[in-house]
Amino acid sequence: MAVRVIIVGGGIVGTSIAYHLTKNGCEVVIVDEHAPIGIGSSFTFACINYFSFVEEPYFSFRRKAINFSVTLAEEVRAANHVHLSGTLRWGDTGSTRETIQYFASRLQRMGVAVEYWTPGDVQRRLEPNLRLGEVEGPIIRLTEEGWIDSIPFIGRLRQAAIDTGLLAVVTATALHIDTRRDEVCVTTSAGNLHGTFVCLAAGSGTSTLTKALGCKIDVAKDPGILFTASIQPSILNHVVYAGDLHFRPDSNGRVMGGHHTASFDGTDGDALTQSLRLAAELAKVVPSISQAPDIQAYAVSRPVPVDGLPIAGWLPEMERIYVSACHSGITIGPLLGMLCANEILGKSSALPTEFRTSRFKPDVKTHTLRSTEDGPEAG
Numbered sequence: 001m002a003v004r005v006i007i008v009g010g011g012i013v014g015t016s017i018a019y020h021l022t023k024n025g026c027e028v029v030i031v032d033e034h035a036p037i038g039i040g041s042s043f044t045f046a047c048i049n050y051f052s053f054v055e056e057p058y059f060s061f062r063r064k065a066i067n068f069s070v071t072l073a074e075e076v077r078a079a080n081h082v083h084l085s086g087t088l089r090w091g092d093t094g095s096t097r098e099t100i101q102y103f104a105s106r107l108q109r110m111g112v113a114v115e116y117w118t119p120g121d122v123q124r125r126l127e128p129n130l131r132l133g134e135v136e137g138p139i140i141r142l143t144e145e146g147w148i149d150s151i152p153f154i155g156r157l158r159q160a161a162i163d164t165g166l167l168a169v170v171t172a173t174a175l176h177i178d179t180r181r182d183e184v185c186v187t188t189s190a191g192n193l194h195g196t197f198v199c200l201a202a203g204s205g206t207s208t209l210t211k212a213l214g215c216k217i218d219v220a221k222d223p224g225i226l227f228t229a230s231i232q233p234s235i236l237n238h239v240v241y242a243g244d245l246h247f248r249p250d251s252n253g254r255v256m257g258g259h260h261t262a263s264f265d266g267t268d269g270d271a272l273t274q275s276l277r278l279a280a281e282l283a284k285v286v287p288s289i290s291q292a293p294d295i296q297a298y299a300v301s302r303p304v305p306v307d308g309l310p311i312a313g314w315l316p317e318m319e320r321i322y323v324s325a326c327h328s329g330i331t332i333g334p335l336l337g338m339l340c341a342n343e344i345l346g347k348s349s350a351l352p353t354e355f356r357t358s359r360f361k362p363d364v365k366t367h368t369l370r371s372t373e374d375g376p377e378a379g
């Protein structure tokens with residue numbers, strides 16, 4: 001019998017899984033309540049990086065994932081959406097400078113080409129539109145990091161899967177999952193979907209779905225603020241981490257900014273008010289932002305597995321339900337998705353044991369078996 005996989009979640013992880021499954025001749029349905037692509041992957045800073053993730057096996061996985069995304073982008077004609085523009089980092093306090101120095105030294109010892117620049121040289125040779133007079137160096141530059149224009153990149157990946165004739169996309173909420181001996185049924189707000197396997201690539205929706213299946217896998221929602229401002233012509237080359245503030249070039253000549261700390265988590269004033277504060281802070285190093293005619297602000301949240309590590313594998317004691325969730329999905333989602341697709345198809349995979357679902361223990365089963373004849377077919 002042909003394998004049919006229902007994927008809950010059409011973000012970067014679910015779409016990569018779908019692409020690699022269809023590439024292997026498998027029929028796939030993506031069901032997502034957010035259109036056109038996954039919500040976490042639509043509103044994201046989207047830097048592809050490994051700077052402060054120096055523990056193995058995560059470090060090597062992230063590095064490999066960046067190379068994989070470059071190759072994958074070429075394969076689906078999305079190379080212009082992956083920008084290996086390099087990153088710049090500097091601290092704005094003694095302790096943040098120390099932290100950056102710590103990671104830079106560790107990376108150097110691990111064989112990464114870490115460049116040390118003075119603020120003056122960065123301004124003269126790399127980023128002439130930044131004002132770095134008050135920045136205390138050194139500035140760390142990594143040339144193997146960058147950013148992905150996530151919406152068009154995922155769009156190309158999804159279109160390539162649709163072009164195989166094997167992918168259908170349903171905009172609906174997955175409400176309930178039944179496993180049976182030889183199939184699974186996903187009850188959605190648009191009707192029932194039947195398949196051989198279900199793959200949960202539901203980002204921060206993972207906890208609710210897995211809890212209902214009797215093995216809660218905790219994926220928290222970490223709130224944050226992002227904003228974009230239009231500055232024509234584009235004035236920035238690198239992704240920049242300046243203390244807690246980060247900013248980068250965005251598509252269409254815009255600049256995107258965000259902040260690491262809790263004071264910008266959406267609880268202290270609305271997203272626009274906070275973004276205007278961030279933009280004012282950013283204007284100290286990017287003066288032209290103060291003339292930006294429009295600032296668009298977004299209160300967003302990222303899925304964060306409880307122990308920070310990616311999650312991949314079959315749900316414990318559930319033969320037909322696969323789970324894939326991670327923090328930093330833009331960096332690792334494309335590679336993670338390819339490896340998960342291989343596993344769903346029964347192939348061996350190079351997924352590190354540290355990412356395995358076996359670290360989560362099943363609860364007493366809370367799911368109830370329901371008839372699969374409850375509603376109309378959705379796809």
Ligand SMILES: Cc1cc2nc3c(=O)[nH]c(=O)nc-3n(C[C@H](O)[C@H](O)[C@H](O)COP(=O)(O)OP(=O)(O)OC[C@H]3O[C@@H](n4cnc5c(N)ncnc54)[C@H](O)[C@@H]3O)c2cc1C
Binds near residue numbers: 012173302
């Ligand atoms: C402010 C911010 C900055 C970030 N910066 C970076 C960065 O610099 N680098 C990086 O690599 N990552 C970054 N991330 C994280 C990255 O964006 C996410 O890890 C990634 O997009 C998650 O992809 P995903 O496919 O797992 O989830 P998503 O894109 O969220 O997709 C999951 C989808 O599942 C759907 N879903 C859930 N439950 C159901 C249900 N019951 N029925 C139907 N649909 C359902 C949701 O609607 C959602 O669309 C950032 C995120 C944020 C918010």
